[in-house]
Amino acid sequence: MSEHHSTYVPSTGIERWLDARLPIVRLMHDSAVSYPVPRNLNYFWTFGGILMFVLIAQIVTGIVLVMHYTPHTSMAFDSIEGIMRDVNWGWLMRYMHANGASMFFVAVYIHIARGLYYGSYKAPREVLWILGVIIFLVMMATAFMGYVLPWGQMSFWGATVITNLFSAFPVIGEPIVTWLWGGYSVDNPTLNRFFSLHYLLPFVLLGIVVLHVWALHHVGQNNPTGVEVKDYAKDTVPFTPFATVKDLYAMVCFMIFFAWFVFYQPNFLGHADNYIPADPLKTPAHIVPEWYFLPFYGILRAIPDKLGGVLAMFASIGVLAFLPWLDTSKVKSGAYRPIFKICFWVLIIVTILLGYTGSQPTDKPVLTLGDRTVLDMVGFAQILTVIYFAYFLVALPLLGLFEKTKPVPASIADSVLGAK
Amino acid sequence: MKMISRSLIAALALAGAAMSPALAASGHTDNPPAQKWSFSGPFGTFDRAQLQRGFKVYKEVCAACHSMKLLSFRNLSEPGGPGFTEGQVKTLAAEYKVKDGPNESGDMFERPGRPADRFPAPFANDEAAKAANNGAVPPDFSVIAKARTYSRGFPMWLFDIFTQYQEQGPDYITAILIGYEEAPKGVTVEPGLNYNKYFPGNKIAMANPLIALFDDNGKAQDPGFYTDGTPVTREQVARDVSAFLMWAAEPHMEARKQTGAKVMIWLTILAMLLYFSKKKIWARLEGGH
Numbered sequence A: 001m002s003e004h005h006s007t008y009v010p011s012t013g014i015e016r017w018l019d020a021r022l023p024i025v026r027l028m029h030d031s032a033v034s035y036p037v038p039r040n041l042n043y044f045w046t047f048g049g050i051l052m053f054v055l056i057a058q059i060v061t062g063i064v065l066v067m068h069y070t071p072h073t074s075m076a077f078d079s080i081e082g083i084m085r086d087v088n089w090g091w092l093m094r095y096m097h098a099n100g101a102s103m104f105f106v107a108v109y110i111h112i113a114r115g116l117y118y119g120s121y122k123a124p125r126e127v128l129w130i131l132g133v134i135i136f137l138v139m140m141a142t143a144f145m146g147y148v149l150p151w152g153q154m155s156f157w158g159a160t161v162i163t164n165l166f167s168a169f170p171v172i173g174e175p176i177v178t179w180l181w182g183g184y185s186v187d188n189p190t191l192n193r194f195f196s197l198h199y200l201l202p203f204v205l206l207g208i209v210v211l212h213v214w215a216l217h218h219v220g221q222n223n224p225t226g227v228e229v230k231d232y233a234k235d236t237v238p239f240t241p242f243a244t245v246k247d248l249y250a251m252v253c254f255m256i257f258f259a260w261f262v263f264y265q266p267n268f269l270g271h272a273d274n275y276i277p278a279d280p281l282k283t284p285a286h287i288v289p290e291w292y293f294l295p296f297y298g299i300l301r302a303i304p305d306k307l308g309g310v311l312a313m314f315a316s317i318g319v320l321a322f323l324p325w326l327d328t329s330k331v332k333s334g335a336y337r338p339i340f341k342i343c344f345w346v347l348i349i350v351t352i353l354l355g356y357t358g359s360q361p362t363d364k365p366v367l368t369l370g371d372r373t374v375l376d377m378v379g380f381a382q383i384l385t386v387i388y389f390a391y392f393l394v395a396l397p398l399l400g401l402f403e404k405t406k407p408v409p410a411s412i413a414d415s416v417l418g419a420k
Numbered sequence B: 001m002k003m004i005s006r007s008l009i010a011a012l013a014l015a016g017a018a019m020s021p022a023l024a025a026s027g028h029t030d031n032p033p034a035q036k037w038s039f040s041g042p043f044g045t046f047d048r049a050q051l052q053r054g055f056k057v058y059k060e061v062c063a064a065c066h067s068m069k070l071l072s073f074r075n076l077s078e079p080g081g082p083g084f085t086e087g088q089v090k091t092l093a094a095e096y097k098v099k100d101g102p103n104e105s106g107d108m109f110e111r112p113g114r115p116a117d118r119f120p121a122p123f124a125n126d127e128a129a130k131a132a133n134n135g136a137v138p139p140d141f142s143v144i145a146k147a148r149t150y151s152r153g154f155p156m157w158l159f160d161i162f163t164q165y166q167e168q169g170p171d172y173i174t175a176i177l178i179g180y181e182e183a184p185k186g187v188t189v190e191p192g193l194n195y196n197k198y199f200p201g202n203k204i205a206m207a208n209p210l211i212a213l214f215d216d217n218g219k220a221q222d223p224g225f226y227t228d229g230t231p232v233t234r235e236q237v238a239r240d241v242s243a244f245l246m247w248a249a250e251p252h253m254e255a256r257k258q259t260g261a262k263v264m265i266w267l268t269i270l271a272m273l274l275y276f277s278k279k280k281i282w283a284r285l286e287g288g289h
Helices: A013-021 A024-032 A043-066 A076-086 A090-117 A126-148 A153-168 A173-181 A188-219 A239-264 A291-302 A306-326 A338-359 A377-402 A412-417 B002-016 B048-060 B073-077 B086-094 B126-132 B156-163 B168-178 B234-249 B253-282
Strands: A036-038 A236-238 A365-369 A372-376 B097-100 B109-112
Touching: A013 A024, A024 A239, A036 A239, A043 A090, A043 A188, A043 A239, A076 A090, A090 A126, A090 A239, A090 A291, A090 A338, A090 B253, A126 A153, A126 A188, A126 A291, A126 A306, A153 A173, A153 A188, A153 A306, A173 A188, A236 A239, A239 B253, A291 A306, A291 A338, A291 A377, A306 A377, A338 A377, A365 A377, A372 A377, B048 B234, B073 B086, B168 B234
Parallel strands: none
Antiparallel strands: A036 A236, A365 A372, B097 B109
16 A cells, blocks of 8 residues: 555644654554545454454453462462452453453454455465464464463363373474473473463564554455455545444444353353363363364364374464465455355365364264264364365365456446446 | 355254263263253342252251362352341351461461351361262362253254353252162162262262252151241252352352343444444445445
């Protein structure tokens, strides 16, 4: 958006004085008031703002929780119950924070899916997209460590299973695990460092988010047509009031969804087992990660080899970073790509089904013929994993070469007002 | 598009068969019957009399083995709870001997309990609890109503989001308390275990705890156990103590739901105002959107 010049005019003496020294008001004006937004954005584009709200809500509630939390294996569980019982509005802070993590993933998955469908990762938004993938990874690490802090059964056993994954790497595996644990098992040093990192990472996240937004404001938003802005006057509207009011409306609708869980179903998204204090001598019947990790856990378990599983799991997220170059189509938006559209929905369904396999016992039969199990959960997950990767590594590169796309509108304005 | 949405629903349906920690271990376990709870739903409140009865059951039956170390006597008179008066709580706390100290000469001493004291535990430590209970520590009851559940299965768990069903814990506890029966033919129950049709795997270490209150025919040993005229039946006692345990696990539930109603009204009005503002502002554009 280099040709979009600042429209800020300092109106008072003090603003002119400050503008000559630190143009911070100009920066805010240019990025939140006059910033040009494609006029055809749909409501899927409001999730960036929603994510910003959730991140800040998580940081604020988290800071309050830390004032009352004790990161020690013998006191962590009880200190959280103390927050629930004896801290004024402690139950609200804690339930907002615990459910806020889930809300974060609900919003981020919609945000990512929107980017996938409308080709938001393509030039000139590759760096913007890769920053997003990094944000997603840091988010996952933060959520995982946060879930360990209450020191319930799922906290402890989840931490044990996930940190143990690193032992799959030859030679360096075992030393890495010992280093992560700060000892020879998941124990107090592990809890302490997870707590420290759980406090640090959200601010790292915030920093990457600033870069993400900076990149966004430099290249401008993609839009449902995938056609770049050609004429600012016709194709865009100023961020304020148009996007501001729309984003706020969507944000409040999302808050209603959020509040439903916080006030009426605060434990729906968690596991009952995590209300049992951690016991290193008693393994729960089923160790299941939080719902937002299930598809990746499904991929991990699909591969019979431990190292292979770990690599496949990391690859399933890492592959996202290469999307800008894997997708060879000249047409950005999925709206004009009939075959891509089908592939996209297959990917969504396959990801949900992978989540299902991740939540089930591995030997559970999926397909039976008489008494014979034709397909068990692992076999099913293997098929789904192949389709998952095929989307990125086969479908996207080939579709660009063979797919017959529909005609793309000449401009954003044309798509809204009809070609004249 | 239709095909896509249909297959998406099918995928969700399959994925739905998951979620909620599956308790199913081995054998057939009945799902706990759904009880009617005064505290269910968006406007639910605890039944004070029921919580008081439930506390009596806990105090006279469960407390022999199960601690409740996160609760203090004072909680019993706090808003949203059983509604005992502060005087009643003082008297109740004073019935217990609490270890305190050290005093000025460095000795530990016993004194009568005070409302600020935690509920005293039945055993001095886990080892003592194990020694008295066949090697297993009876779980603490502070959050037990949130720590127990059963698999809802698909599509029930999905409906639960809309119906706000979240009483798996008290339903499960009630079921366990009324689920003791003769083992069916062909099922051998090892010594030290008991048959319970609602317990995952059906074999539970805890002996029927309500045996103390009822004779073999299920008749109350002491029909005057409840002083408020409530009939003393197995189901009633099981429900009362389950309700009490739910309150103990979530003492601010009433405040939570009442705050929720205000927040929901406020957010809905705000959303409507923003919706109309958005419409009005976007109407300035040719073609709108």
